[in-house]
Amino acid sequence: MDPLTILAGLKAGISAGKEIASLAKGIGELFDSIDDARNHHEKKASSPFSSANEEAMDSYIKLQQAKDAEEQLRQIVIATRGYSGWQELLQMRAQIRRERKEREAAQSLVRQERFEAIAIWGGVGLALAIMLGIGVVVILGVQGRL
Numbered sequence: 001m002d003p004l005t006i007l008a009g010l011k012a013g014i015s016a017g018k019e020i021a022s023l024a025k026g027i028g029e030l031f032d033s034i035d036d037a038r039n040h041h042e043k044k045a046s047s048p049f050s051s052a053n054e055e056a057m058d059s060y061i062k063l064q065q066a067k068d069a070e071e072q073l074r075q076i077v078i079a080t081r082g083y084s085g086w087q088e089l090l091q092m093r094a095q096i097r098r099e100r101k102e103r104e105a106a107q108s109l110v111r112q113e114r115f116e117a118i119a120i121w122g123g124v125g126l127a128l129a130i131m132l133g134i135g136v137v138v139i140l141g142v143q144g145r146l
Helices: 003-015 020-044 052-143
Strands: none
Touching: 003 020, 003 052, 020 052
16 A cells, blocks of 8 residues: 555544554554655566666655655654654664564574574485495395395
């Protein structure tokens, strides 16, 4: 969903008398949408189906919409919670983003360690199976059954 649509929903909630705290999910979606718009250019640039001008214009429009939505959200939060509320929200957002990156890095490390363990134990099992097979062939050859 685009940032302006989400922002319109937030404004409607505020005008209906809802507290900022009750709109937390919408604010989170807005920030996710803003981050997606900022990251949009990198993903879109690899698309073989659009021209460079089309990519540039699409990225520019989405980025400007995201900036406008973020500025309007800032004004809403400052109007309802003050400048310190906006700063607190930005600090929380940055902290949560750091924690997510750390969690993703830890999960990636666990997956990598698990893959390495499977590869090692699979290699050991394969080596044992080959040695067992060679041993059986040698024993059968010595006994003359081969």
